[in-house]
Amino acid sequence: MNKPVLIVVGQTPPPYNGQAKMIQQLLDGIHEDIDVIHIRMAYSDSIVAAGKFGWGKIAHLISLIRQTRAALTKHPHAVLYYPPASPNWLPVLRDIVFLTFVRRKETRTLFHFHSGGLGDWLSHHPVVRWVGRKAFLRPDLAIELGASCPRDGLSLNAKQTVIVPNGVDIPVLHKEFDETASSNLKILYVGIHTESKGLFDLLETARELKLKDVQFELHTVGLWYDKGEEQAFAEKRSAYALSSEVRCLGELTGEQLWEQYAWADVFFFPTHYPWETCGIVQFEAMAYGLPIIATDWPGPRDVVVQGETGLLVPPQNVQAMAEAIKRLALDPGERIRMGKQGLARYHAEYTATKFRRRMRTALGKLAERTI
Secondary structure (H helix, E strand, O other): OOOOOEEEOOOOOOOOHHHHHHHHHHHHHHOOHHHHHEEEEEOOOHHHHHOOOOOHHHHHHHHHHHHHHHHHHHOOEEEEEEEOOOHHHHHHHHHHHHHHHOOOOOOOEEOOOOOHHHHHHHHHHHHHHHHHHHHHOOOEEEEEEEOOOOOHHOOOOOEEEEEEEEEEEEEEOOOOOOOOOOOOEEEEEOOOOOOOHHHHHHHHHHHHHHOOOOOOOEEEEEOOOOHHHHHHHHHHHHOOOOOOOEEEEEEEEEHHHHHHHHHEEEEEEEEOOOOOOOOHHHHHHHHOOEEEEEEOEEEEEEEOEOOEEEEEEOOOOOHHHHHHHHHHHOOHHHHHHHHHHHHHHHHHHHHHHHHHHHHHHHHOOOOOOOO
């Protein structure tokens, strides 16, 4: 029996964001069961260029349409896999153009919502929803990343919706659990640097920690999305006299990134990003046995088990964030306990093997036979 065909239109690294990494994980893990045709989306080679206009992106959009239409003509029974962009004007209009030209009545379509909130955004823009009805409505399958994430499948009238959390294999460097009290708590943030990811809350939290006489170092890893925000952050850090405690290391990959996780005692994820889903940086932290202090927000709410693998705090509540970090600074035993439970949860729920198994089950719902 011929294997089912999956046409994957999606980004793979670079850039090294969660969506690109997870599409690469998918491609690496299902080719034995499925004939995969990968049409690489390459609008941006950097996270900071994503969602911004460029003339080259128009040419690339036309190329993607041509390639995808040709693949669907050659394989009319294939499943089209597509990750809708975050709900911002340019990416949504781009997706409408692409999907309107490639989706046919007989095409089985799978939307994988790495970024959430499209359905709700379209409900607030009825004209765009009407224009994009052929593009977005009635996919055969919608994959969402967590129960707390936006219900995009329901909003877009998907025929089926399943939850498949992300999962990655992390090359863990040597890591010891040291239960002795540390005189200098090491805190790590990894991700895009922007206000909605909580970077200014992070800085205000650092200021509160210093006022509370908590000794700490805080490293951030990632690129700034906006030069103005980067400048404002640097000015505030200087005004708060935090230049020695808070260091922005820029984008790190490979062993340099893993060394930061091995260095840290606590992972801090203060996001209030409107389209947050299931950031894989949390799994990277769990793989290194780090307790997570995160906002009680869609995405982290699915990953962090309150009081067991970390602490959830109200979004943009700097006092609560500082108190949570101080609590773990003063109680290394609790910090280690949470880290170990997070490590066990990572191995049970969030590995690449678990992710691929769940994806095979989801894809089996669209294939002519079980994958």
